[in-house]
Amino acid sequence: MMNLPLNTTDLWLLGLTALTILNLILVVVLSAQKSKLRRQLKRWQTIHETADLDAIYERTLKRVENADEVIANLTASMHALELAVRTKVSTPKVKRYNAFSDTGSDLSFSVALVDDTQTGIVLSSIYGREESRTYGKPVVNGESAYPLTDEEADVLSLAPSASGRRPVKTV
Incomplete structure (x- = not known):
């Protein structure tokens, strides 16, 4: 090259x-x-x-x-x-019971119609042989101005509350 x-x-x-x-x-x-x-x-x-x-x-x-x-x-x-x-009636809770020993079945009942703040009414119907009575007791924040029976307090304790607790107080 x-x-x-x-x-x-x-x-x-x-x-x-x-x-x-x-x-x-x-x-x-x-x-x-x-x-x-x-x-x-x-x-x-x-x-x-x-x-x-x-x-x-x-x-x-x-x-x-x-x-x-x-x-x-x-x-x-x-x-x-x-x-x-929260301020509407939650699912109603019902408790049936025998109010008197001389009646044959659980014909008496209590119903809790309350909202999430435990405000509303508890209705109770007491069934007896001779007569039946229905009562309504107002409830505010889980408390009533009227004495609650054991059955009414039980049915109110079954009702839902906003806090998850079931405050039941009788006055």
């Missing part, structure tokens, strides 16, 4: 060839990126008539604000409903 001396023109030509190859590689890479961006733009355009991202962003913000307002309204409604449910 023969060693040829490189002159300045040859060096310039070799450098320009390397730069041309480098530019060609850059053009191919940029062309691929441009194609990818074009596909993304077409996808956006199929979602919305325009690819106006600012308008899409504004619509999205308004929808989020509306959703936040709806959530706040629903939360307030839920709290109002929870309060209303």
